[in-house]
Amino acid sequence: LEKRYAFELENEENLFTDFPALKQKISDQTGAFSYSDLESAEGELFNAYFKPLKIDQYGSSRPIYLLLISNNKALKASLSQLRDRSLMLGIGLSLVALALAILAFAFIAATDADAFFSAP
Numbered sequence: 001l002e003k004r005y006a007f008e009l010e011n012e013e014n015l016f017t018d019f020p021a022l023k024q025k026i027s028d029q030t031g032a033f034s035y036s037d038l039e040s041a042e043g044e045l046f047n048a049y050f051k052p053l054k055i056d057q058y059g060s061s062r063p064i065y066l067l068l069i070s071n072n073k074a075l076k077a078s079l080s081q082l083r084d085r086s087l088m089l090g091i092g093l094s095l096v097a098l099a100l101a102i103l104a105f106a107f108i109a110a111t112d113a114d115a116f117f118s119a120p
Contacts, residue, residue, distance in 0.1 A: 015065065015067065017041060018040055018041050019038060019039075019040055019041070019048075019067075020041060021035075021038060021039060022038075022050065022067070025050070026050070026052075026065075031051075031052075032049070032050065032051035032052075033049075033050055034047075034048065034049045034050070035047065035048040035049075035050075037072065038069065044071070044072075044073075045072040045073075046069040046070060046071060046072055047069065047070045047072060047075065048067060048068065048069045048070075049066075049067070049068045050065065050066070050067050050068075051065075051066045052064070052065055052066075053065070053066055
């Protein structure tokens, strides 16, 4: 989603059309809030942070809304890759530990067997 919601630049995009869940949340709360799964009108999921900016001291009574969004697909893909790499690393290290344990057991068993059979 690459859109710039700037009405000063004669852009006709509407924030509430693209993110219908924001309209209800904004009417319920006055401060900042965040979403972990904000759904767009197209059904895409985003991580989002929303904050109304107060600019009364600069002579404007209209609020400015700040919405920062990040696509969930990229985040979920990178987390999935991290999970897969961690799983492969864990399996590899456990096989190395098993091989070392077998070698250590074989060495200890051979040493004890030699000592047992060489005793008078």
